[in-house]
Amino acid sequence: MEHDGQLQLYAAVANQLKEAHARVRALQVPEGVRMALTRKLLVITAAAKHDLAAAARRLERFNADLDEGRIPEEDR
Template structure:
């Protein structure tokens, strides 16, 4: 039974990762924020190979940041409108 739960979690996480990648490529995301967001997604993707539940929590935080317009850039925080 636990295996079935893991498969469901894997499927849900895979769908959310796909959605997150699409959102990061969105024209609404400032160019200065795309690289850091992409790096975060790559880290989450790598973590998902070892810790599905932890990766899902990290992805939820990332998606919340995107939804709320909080982007982390190398030069500091950037909002959806591109202002620091």
């Protein structure tokens, strides 16, 4: 039973990561900002290999930040 829940969480996180990458690609932001956001998603992806639940929480915060327009500024 627990294994099924883990698989469902894995599938949900994988789908959310795919959607988040698509959202980042669609943003009208400087390339440096897009790269910073992509790096954050790659870190979340790597974290999912070790702690799926924590990665899901981080991804939820990432999406909330995008929803609220909280994106990093480009380095100058």
